[in-house]
Amino acid sequence: MHDPLMAGLMFPALFALILLGLPVSFSLIATAFGFALLSFGDIAPNQLFRFLDSVASNPTYAAIPLFVFMGAMLERSGIAVRLFDAMRLWLGRLPGGLALAAISMCAIFAAGTGIVGAVEVMVGMMAIPAMQKYRYSNDLIAGTICAGGSLGTMIPPSIVVVVYATQAQVSIGDMFAAILLPSLLMVAFFLGYALLRCAVRPQDGPPLAAEELAIPLNEKLRITAVSLLPALALVFAVVGSIMAGIAAPTEAAGVGALGTILLTLLYGELKASVLWMATRATLVITAMVMLIVVGGTMFTSIFQANGGRQLIQGFLDAMNLTPNQTILVILLIIMLLGFVLDWISIVLICVPIYDPLLRAAGIDPIWFGVLAIVAIQTSYLTPPMAPSLFYLRSIAPPDMTYRQMAFGVMPFVLCQLLVLLVVFLLPGTATWLTSFVGF
Amino acid sequence: MKIIDRLSSALAVVAGVMVILLIGVMIYEVVCRYVFNAPTLWASDMTYMLGGALFVLSAAFALKEKGHVSIDFLAQMLPDRLRCLISGLLMACVALPAFTAISWVAANKAISAYERGSVDPVSAFAPKLWPFYSVISIGLAALSLQILVTAIRDFTKAAQRHA
Amino acid sequence: QDDPIVWRMSSYAGETWGLWKNIVEPFTNRVNQLSEGRLVIEPYPVGVLAPATQNYEAVLDGTADAAMITPLYAVNEDPANTFYAGHPGGMGPETMLYWLYEGGGQDLLTEFKRDTLGLHSLVGGVVGTELWHSHKEINSVEDLKGLKFRAAGGWASILADEFGAAPVFVTGSEVYQMLDRGGVDVAEWSGPADNQIAGLQKAAKFIIGPGLHFPAGINEFIVKQETWDALPDDLKDVVTTAAKLAVFESYLQSGMQDIVAMEELKAGDNTMEVLPKEVTDAITAAGRTWAMAKAEEQAADGNDWMEKIGESYFAFQDLYADGTSYKHIDGK
Numbered sequence: 001m002h003d004p005l006m007a008g009l010m011f012p013a014l015f016a017l018i019l020l021g022l023p024v025s026f027s028l029i030a031t032a033f034g035f036a037l038l039s040f041g042d043i044a045p046n047q048l049f050r051f052l053d054s055v056a057s058n059p060t061y062a063a064i065p066l067f068v069f070m071g072a073m074l075e076r077s078g079i080a081v082r083l084f085d086a087m088r089l090w091l092g093r094l095p096g097g098l099a100l101a102a103i104s105m106c107a108i109f110a111a112g113t114g115i116v117g118a119v120e121v122m123v124g125m126m127a128i129p130a131m132q133k134y135r136y137s138n139d140l141i142a143g144t145i146c147a148g149g150s151l152g153t154m155i156p157p158s159i160v161v162v163v164y165a166t167q168a169q170v171s172i173g174d175m176f177a178a179i180l181l182p183s184l185l186m187v188a189f190f191l192g193y194a195l196l197r198c199a200v201r202p203q204d205g206p207p208l209a210a211e212e213l214a215i216p217l218n219e220k221l222r223i224t225a226v227s228l229l230p231a232l233a234l235v236f237a238v239v240g241s242i243m244a245g246i247a248a249p250t251e252a253a254g255v256g257a258l259g260t261i262l263l264t265l266l267y268g269e270l271k272a273s274v275l276w277m278a279t280r281a282t283l284v285i286t287a288m289v290m291l292i293v294v295g296g297t298m299f300t301s302i303f304q305a306n307g308g309r310q311l312i313q314g315f316l317d318a319m320n321l322t323p324n325q326t327i328l329v330i331l332l333i334i335m336l337l338g339f340v341l342d343w344i345s346i347v348l349i350c351v352p353i354y355d356p357l358l359r360a361a362g363i364d365p366i367w368f369g370v371l372a373i374v375a376i377q378t379s380y381l382t383p384p385m386a387p388s389l390f391y392l393r394s395i396a397p398p399d400m401t402y403r404q405m406a407f408g409v410m411p412f413v414l415c416q417l418l419v420l421l422v423v424f425l426l427p428g429t430a431t432w433l434t435s436f437v438g439f
Numbered sequence: 440m441k442i443i444d445r446l447s448s449a450l451a452v453v454a455g456v457m458v459i460l461l462i463g464v465m466i467y468e469v470v471c472r473y474v475f476n477a478p479t480l481w482a483s484d485m486t487y488m489l490g491g492a493l494f495v496l497s498a499a500f501a502l503k504e505k506g507h508v509s510i511d512f513l514a515q516m517l518p519d520r521l522r523c524l525i526s527g528l529l530m531a532c533v534a535l536p537a538f539t540a541i542s543w544v545a546a547n548k549a550i551s552a553y554e555r556g557s558v559d560p561v562s563a564f565a566p567k568l569w570p571f572y573s574v575i576s577i578g579l580a581a582l583s584l585q586i587l588v589t590a591i592r593d594f595t596k597a598a599q600r601h602a
Numbered sequence: 603q604d605d606p607i608v609w610r611m612s613s614y615a616g617e618t619w620g621l622w623k624n625i626v627e628p629f630t631n632r633v634n635q636l637s638e639g640r641l642v643i644e645p646y647p648v649g650v651l652a653p654a655t656q657n658y659e660a661v662l663d664g665t666a667d668a669a670m671i672t673p674l675y676a677v678n679e680d681p682a683n684t685f686y687a688g689h690p691g692g693m694g695p696e697t698m699l700y701w702l703y704e705g706g707g708q709d710l711l712t713e714f715k716r717d718t719l720g721l722h723s724l725v726g727g728v729v730g731t732e733l734w735h736s737h738k739e740i741n742s743v744e745d746l747k748g749l750k751f752r753a754a755g756g757w758a759s760i761l762a763d764e765f766g767a768a769p770v771f772v773t774g775s776e777v778y779q780m781l782d783r784g785g786v787d788v789a790e791w792s793g794p795a796d797n798q799i800a801g802l803q804k805a806a807k808f809i810i811g812p813g814l815h816f817p818a819g820i821n822e823f824i825v826k827q828e829t830w831d832a833l834p835d836d837l838k839d840v841v842t843t844a845a846k847l848a849v850f851e852s853y854l855q856s857g858m859q860d861i862v863a864m865e866e867l868k869a870g871d872n873t874m875e876v877l878p879k880e881v882t883d884a885i886t887a888a889g890r891t892w893a894m895a896k897a898e899e900q901a902a903d904g905n906d907w908m909e910k911i912g913e914s915y916f917a918f919q920d921l922y923a924d925g926t927s928y929k930h931i932d933g934k
C-alpha cells in the first residue's frame with residue numbers, strides 16, 4: 001500500500017504552494033490534506049484532525065505562548081529597551097555590543113526552553129527595536145536573532161534532545177551532556193562572528209558615541225540597578241527554577257510570565273493597553289507558530305504513511321554506498337528535510353533509517369547524535385526555506401526584507417557548519433562530558 | 440464579512456483570557472508542589488487544554504491580522520490583480536476545503552465526546568473532553584470562515600483593479 | 603490465487619524501541635509467515651497512522667485496520683482495562699500468562715472489547731514488571747507519605763488517596779530532567795532494559811523494585827469486529843496462533859533483556875532496593891480497594907465488565923499465590 005513516489009511528490013507540491021504565497025502553515029496542511037485524500041479516501045480529515053488534536057493536547061507546547069508573552073510584555077512596557085540601553089552602556093566599547101547581548105540572552109533562555117521558535121520570538125521582540133534604534137544593520141539583526149533563537153534546541157534541557165535520545169535509544173543524560181560543549185562552542189562562534197564583523201565594519205553595529213562614554217560611573221550603576229538587575233533576576237528565576245528542580249521547563253515559562261507582569265507593575269507600566277497589546281501579539285504569533293507545528297505533524301504523518309521512509313531507504317539502497325558515505329548522505333537528507341519539517345519529525349523519520357547502520361558499523365550513537373542535531377539545527381536556519389526565518393518574519397519590522405534575513409543568517413550557518421566539522425574531527429567535544437553524568 | 444471579523448476578534452479576547460489563566464495554573468501548580476508538597480491532579484490537564492485551545496481559537500484572528508507567515512517574494516513580482524486572484528484561488532480552492540473538512544471532523548468529535556462522556560486517556564483527574572473539543576471546533580470553524588472572507592476580499596480586489 | 607488481504611497496523615512504539623523489536627515485529631512476521639502471504643500486516647510506528655493515545659479511535663474510524671497497543675490509554679475511558687494494563691499491586695508476568703491462556707483472561711478481553719467497542723482484541727504481548735528510580739529509600743508504608751511520585755491514571759489516585767503521597771504528572775519528555783533535578787522524588791518510566799537505555803540510573807541513586815504500579819500488563823492487538831468476522835476461519839486461526847506465539851517469543855526476548863540490564867545496573871553505582879513485604883502487601887490491598895470501588899461505580903452505571911473481569915482476575919491471583927507454593931524460585 002506504500003507508494004513512495006507519492007511521498008516524494010509531496011515536497012514539490014508543498015514548495016509550489018509556499019512559493020505561490022499561501023501561508024506556510026496552510027501550505028503544509030493543504031498538501032497533507034490533498035495527499036491524504038489520495039491514500040486514505042474520505043477518512044482523510046479524521047487522520048488530519050487526529051494530529052491537530054495531538055499537538056493541541058501536548059502540554060509541552062504550552063510554553064510557547066508563555067515565552068512569547070514574556071517577550072511581548074517586556075517589549076510593550078518599554079522594559080526591553082531600557083534593559084538593552086543599560087547593557088549597551090557596559091558593552092558599548094565592544095564592537096557590536098548589542099548583538100553580543102542579544103546572543104547571550106538567547107543562550108541563557110535557550111537553557112530554559114527547548115521549544116523551537118519560543119526563544120527566537122521572545123528575544124527578537126525585545127532586541128530588534130533596541131538594535132534598530134542604535135542603527136545596527138538589518139541583516140546582522142536578522143542573523144543574530146535567528147541564530148541565537150535556534151540555540152533553544154541545542155542547550156539542555158531540550159525536548160528535541162529527549163526525543164532524539166528516545167528514538168536513538170541512548171541515554172538522555174548522556175545526550176544532554178554530549179550536546180553541551182558543542183552548543184557552547186556554537187555560542188562562542190556566533191559571538192566571535194558578531195564581534196569580528198562589527199570590528200571590521202563599525203557601521204553595522206555602531207559603538208557608543210563619545211558623550212555616552214562620558215556618563216559617570218555612579219550614573220551607570222544607577223541605570224544598571226534600575227534597568228538591568230530586575231530583568232536579570234527574571235532570567236534567573238526562569239532558568240534557575242529549572243536547574244534547581246523547582247519547576248518543569250514548561251512551568252518555568254509560567255514563572256517567567258508572572259515575573260514579567262510583576263516587573264511591569266514595579267516599573268509602573270502595567271496598564272490595560274499594555275497588557276492587551278502584549279496578549280494580542282502573543283496570540284497572533286502563537287497561532288502562527290503552532291499552526292506550522294500542526295502542519296508539520298500532519299505532513300510528516302502522511303509522508304510516512306505513503307512510504308516516505310521507504311522512499312529514502314530505496315534512494316540510499318540504489319546509491320550503493322559504504323556505511324560512511326551513507327551517513328554523510330543522511331546528514332544531507334536531514335538538512336533537506338529541515339527546509340520544511342520540524343525537528344521532531346525529522347528525528348522520527350531519519351533515526352530509524354540510520355540507527356541500524358550506526359550500530360553495525362560500530363559508530364558511537366551519541367557522537368553521531370550530536371552531529372545529527374547540529375545538522376538539523378543548521379537546516380532550521382538555512383534559507384530559502386527555514387522555520388527560523390518564518391518565525392522572524394512574524395516579528396520583523398516592515399523595513400526588514402526577506403533578502404536581508406536570508407543573507408543575514410548565512411554567516412551563522414557557516415558557524416554551525418564549523419561546529420559540525422569540529423565535532424566530526426574531534427569526537428571528544430561530544431563524548432568527553434558524558435563520563436561525568438551521574439546523580 | 441464584518442461579522443466574521445468581529446467573531447475572530449471576540450474569540451481572540453477569549454484566548455487572551457486563557458493566556459492569563461494558563462500563567463495562573465502554572466504558578467498555582469509550582470506553589471502547591473514546591474511550597475505545600477501537594478501537587479494538583481488537574482494542572483497538567485488544564486495546561487494542555489488552555490495551551491491547545493488558545494492557539495486554535497486565535498488562528499482566525501491571526502489570519503485577519505495577516506499573522507500567518509507566508510513567503511511572498513515571488514508573489515510580490517506579479518501584477519497586483521494576478522496576485523490577488525492567485526491568493527483568492529489558493530484560499531478558496533486549496534485552504535478552505537482542507538480546513539472545512541477538519542472543522543467538520545472536530546465538530547463531530549466534540550459531539551461524540553459529549554455523547555460518550557469521553558475522558559482524558561492518561562490523566563489521573565480524567566476530565567471530560569467535550570468542552571476542549573468544542574472550543575477547538577469553534578476555533579477551526581471560525582478559521583474556515585475567515586479563510587472564506589479572505590478569499591472573497593482577494594477576488595473583490597482582483598475584480599476592482601480590473602474594472 | 604486471490605490478492606492478499608492487507609491490514610495497516612498502527613502501534614504505540616517507535617521503530618527503534620524494544621517494543622517494536624520485541625512485540626510488533628515478531629507478531630507481524632509470524633502472521634505474514636503462517637498465512638503464507640494471504641494476510642499481510644504492515645506495521646506503522648507511532649505518529650504515522652495515529653498518535654500513541656488515539657489508536658482505538660484510529661481503528662474504529664478506519665484510518666488504521668488494526669493496532670498493537672497498550673490498554674493503558676483506555677483505563678480512564680473504561681477502568682476494566684486496568685486488569686490488562688498493569689493493575690497496581692496486581693499479577694506479576696507469569697501469573698498473567700497463566701490467567702490469560704488458562705484462566706480465561708484472553709477470552710474475557712475479547713468478549714469485553716467486542717461488547718463495549720465492537721473491536722476484536724487478542725493478547726499480543728505480555729510486558730514485565732517495571733522499576734522505580736528514586737532519590738529516597740522506601741522502607742515502610744510511612745515512607746510513601748509526601749513522596750513526590752511521577753505517576754498517572756489509577757496509580758496516581760491510589761498514591762494520593764491511600765498513601766498520602768504527592769503524585770506529580772510529568773510528560774514523557776520532562777521525566778528525566780525532573781528526576782535529575784530533584785523535581786520529583788521517584789519516577790517510573792518502564793522496565794529495567796528501557797530505563798537503562800534512557801539512563802535513568804544516572805539521575806537518581808536508588809533503584810527500587812518491584813515497580814508495583816505496573817506488575818505486568820499486556821499489549822493488545824485490535825481489529826474491527828466486522829473485519830475480523832469477515833476473515834476466513836483458517837486465517838482467524840493463523841492470527842490467533844501467531845499472536846500466542848509472538849507473546850511467548852517476545853516474553854522471553856524482553857524478559858532476557860531485563861535480566862541482563864538488572865545485572866548491569868547492580869554492578870553500577872546505584873543502590874538496589876527491594877520493597878519490603880509490608881509495602882507490597884499494602885499496595886496490593888490498596889489496588890484491590892480501588893478496583894472494587896470503581897467496579898461498583900461502573901456496575902451502577904450499567905457496565906458490569908469491570909466486576910466480571912475483576913472477579914476472575916483476583917480469584918486467579920489468589921489461586922496462583924496458593925497453588926504455586928511447591929514451585930522452586932531460584933535464589934542464591
Ligand code: NA
Pocket residue numbers: 110111112113114115151152153154155156157158159
Ligand atoms: Na534548551
Ligand code: NA
Pocket residue numbers: 338339340378379380381382383384385386387
Ligand atoms: Na532550511
